[in-house]
Amino acid sequence: MDETGGDIVDWGHFEKARAELGPGFIRILSYFREDGVKSVAAIEQAMREENTVALVMPAHTIKGEARQFGAEPLAKVAELIESTARLCIETRRFPDELVADVVKMRKLFDQTIALFDQATNPLKSRPGAQGGFGRRANNQNFGRI
Structure with a gap:
């Protein structure tokens, strides 16, 4: 991953979505974030339970939402999981070959959320910011005997 996360997020698309959504963007x-956490967990659970049908909807959800914000690599992994699961439903088999892709999806989702946080949270995006307000007071012993 490069410093800006350009290989994970298309920042031009992200900023376009921000402009189009206006005050509702955040x-x-x-x-x-909420849907993604639930969807990734549901996909992981479906893989553990070998439930092919349960892979489709959460993968579809992540795919669409990731594309809305310019997270194309995440959307592509979700699309692969969704399409493979749909095919496997028709052929009545479980897609064991998706295990690595599900692991990749978790990693990409976490990285994507971290990059989105960095781009939207002023406390995380400022160099040297450690959270909180104002400056740390250096005179804490002033006036003490």
Whole structure:
């Protein structure tokens, strides 16, 4: 991954979505986080339970939402999981070959969320920011005997 996360997020697409969504952008981005956490967990659970049908909807959800914010690599992994699962439903088999892709999806989702946080949270995006407000007071012993 490069420093800017350009190989994980298309920042031009991300900024276009931010402009189009206006004041609702942060709220909708928070839905992506919430839905994504649930969807990735549901996909992992479906893999553990060998439930092919349960792979389809959460993968479809992540695919669409990731594309909305310019996270194309995440969307492509989700699309692969969704399409493979759909094919396997028709052929009545479990897609064991998706294990590595599910692991990759978790990693990409976590990296994507971290990059989105960095781009939208002023405390995380400022160099040297450690959280909190104002400067740390250096005179804590002032006036003490």
